[in-house]
Amino acid sequence: MKTSLTALGSFATFTSAARFLLQIPTTHLVNPSTLPSTTHATLQASGPPLDAYLTRSNTFNFNNVSAGSYLATVHCRDYAFEPLRIDVGVEEAVEGSGEQKDMIKAWQTFFGNEWDNKGESRGEGGNGLVIDARPVVAKYYYQERQGFSPLSFLKNPMILMAVVSMGLIFGMPKLMENMDPEMKEEFEEMQKNGVLGSGSTNTAQQIQNFDLASWMAGKTDSGNANSRTQSPAGPAKKR
Template sequence: MQISLSTALLGALALLADPSAASSKPQHQHQPQTTLTLWVPSSQPLPNPHTLPSTTHATLSALRAAYDAPLTAAGSFVFRNVTPGSYLADVHSATHAFAPLRIDVLARAPADDEGEAGGGLVVRAWETYRGNDWDNKGQEVPRSGGGFAVRALGPREYFVERGSFSILSILKNPMILMGLVSMVLFIGMPKLIENMDPETRAEWEEQQKSNPMSSLMGGGAQPGANPMGNFDMAAYLAGQGAKKDDAEPASSKGGKR
């Protein structure tokens, strides 16, 4: 009897010294928890989820919580004892890439006085991507198959295929196409002019003479002759053209004498 009284006295003194010690354990036990399931559907580009390597796993990460779930034989990831919060779900695989999900585990409002059901947890999911604003939610993923489906983006590529030589890739170059068109015009135009009848050719030559561009290019004097062909640009820049022009009147005067 004395031992039980002393034990009760010590327990009362401990509660007086630290009142939060008695309330911490019940709060932890009554914190709502739920089970979250993510599963991989059989669709392109992953027709068979069972072909994923055994090291494939999924993670739920938040600011102060993190969960990890391996790939089960049924092709799903089961997270147990998930507390309320907002999480980022990622599927890590060595062969395929998956779209991340935003998972919100929300607590329902408690039951009111009118008898409406309440309490428990509500789980919702949205597709997202890294670098996106957390408040900017994407397309909501409906619950199906007892959980949420994660979408496969495609197989991972660790090597870049070396580009092969192709003639079509050269012909697709705009500069090559312009050169080919210019070559065809340069070779084909003289042959087209030669095959014209005399009346059409004479009319075409008259049009070329009246064209101001043809006179600038030397087409007004003689067909096929370029008046700038004998012009020496280097001598003109050196000043020899001016001295030659000055010497012509003197020689002409000397000839008249």
């Protein structure tokens, strides 16, 4: 990292004035000719960023870019674009010839990552390089309002509970009537023994003894259970 940057720094001593363009390709996501004219691209390194307006041919032209490593961003009202890293440097045209020419390299880059963390290459070449600036996602600004629909009303758990209990209240006697006489007898026996009945009374009791205060105080269910099992210790402490 350090070495590459110092190398870039040394490039800056040559008078470099690179020229390249960012182009918005036509994709299934967007027809670039429909983009608003406020769409623009910036190259940011140090000091005020270089700014380029969107041209008729869906490009952003950058002229006279001095050597350095730039963050290229396309700002658009309707679409989010991927950020790019563009390095502008000077290279020898032919090895050992001593003739200098501008070299432009472009990669994908990622916010919140180290600058050296480059992604896919987006092209490299000399002056006049065309780099694709790809839109990633359309921006959607609005929140959907949840309208009233009978289905969502029925999906409500309270309503479902009510419907089920209604079904039980009205359906059970009918079921009992249609049962085998033997099964019916068995069932009545069971009820007498109190398997079903006692269970129901127990839940009723639980609901009656529900400790609203502790629940409101944010004690979780497990904590609640713990306090119940360790009931002798708890109140003792309080006293």
